[in-house]
Amino acid sequence: MSELTTLTAVCAEHELPDGEMLGCSLPDGTRIALYRLHGRIYATSDTCTHGEASLSDDGLFHGDEIECSWHGGRFKVATGEACASPCWEPLRTYPVTIVDGTVHVEH
Ligand code: FES
Numbered sequence: 001m002s003e004l005t006t007l008t009a010v011c012a013e014h015e016l017p018d019g020e021m022l023g024c025s026l027p028d029g030t031r032i033a034l035y036r037l038h039g040r041i042y043a044t045s046d047t048c049t050h051g052e053a054s055l056s057d058d059g060l061f062h063g064d065e066i067e068c069s070w071h072g073g074r075f076k077v078a079t080g081e082a083c084a085s086p087c088w089e090p091l092r093t094y095p096v097t098i099v100d101g102t103v104h105v106e107h
Contacts, residue, residue, distance in 0.1 A: 007097065007104045010034065016041060016103065021066070023056030026107055031056075032094060034103065035077045037064055041096045042077045043105045049073075049082065049089035 010024045011034065022034045023046050031046035033056040044066075046056050053059075053070040060067045065074045065083060073087030080091035095106040 005106050007106050009099075009102045010043075010105050011103050013041075013098055013101045013103055019061065021056050021059060021061070023054060026105070030107070032105060033059070033066075034096075034105075035061075035066065037061075037077055041098070041103055043094040043096050044075065044077065044080050044091040048087065049075075049091060050087045055091075 008026055016022050016034055016036045018036050018039055020036060025031055032043050033046040035042045046054050048055055048068040050073050051070055053068050055066050055068060058069045060069055064077055066077050067074045071086055074084035075082055075091050080093040082088050082090050097104045
């Protein structure tokens with residue numbers, strides 16, 4: 001049995017240059033973080049799984065990882081995998097689709 005998903009337009013592709021991140025909200029108020037690395041766009045939940053830090057506001061890129069500046073925890077941007085203490089719980093990830101220059105997130 002498959003779950004129904006929704007595709008939501010979150011920003012224009014040009015609003016997210018390579019090497020940048022952007023926070024935005026889904027229609028239900030869930031905050032997500034968008035990242036563009038090496039030309040590809042990824043989306044994860046915006047709130048660090050260790051505390052209440054916003055990764056789009058307080059995160060720093062380290063290669064293909066996002067570091068939470070509050071306590072130094074890290075996550076893989078592409079998979080949400082937690083990869084540095086004190087973060088052990090992964091971030092939720094969201095599939096991203098580009099349609100006519102607009103970034104859409106599946107949720
Ligand atoms: Fe992110 Fe502690 S709140 S590492």
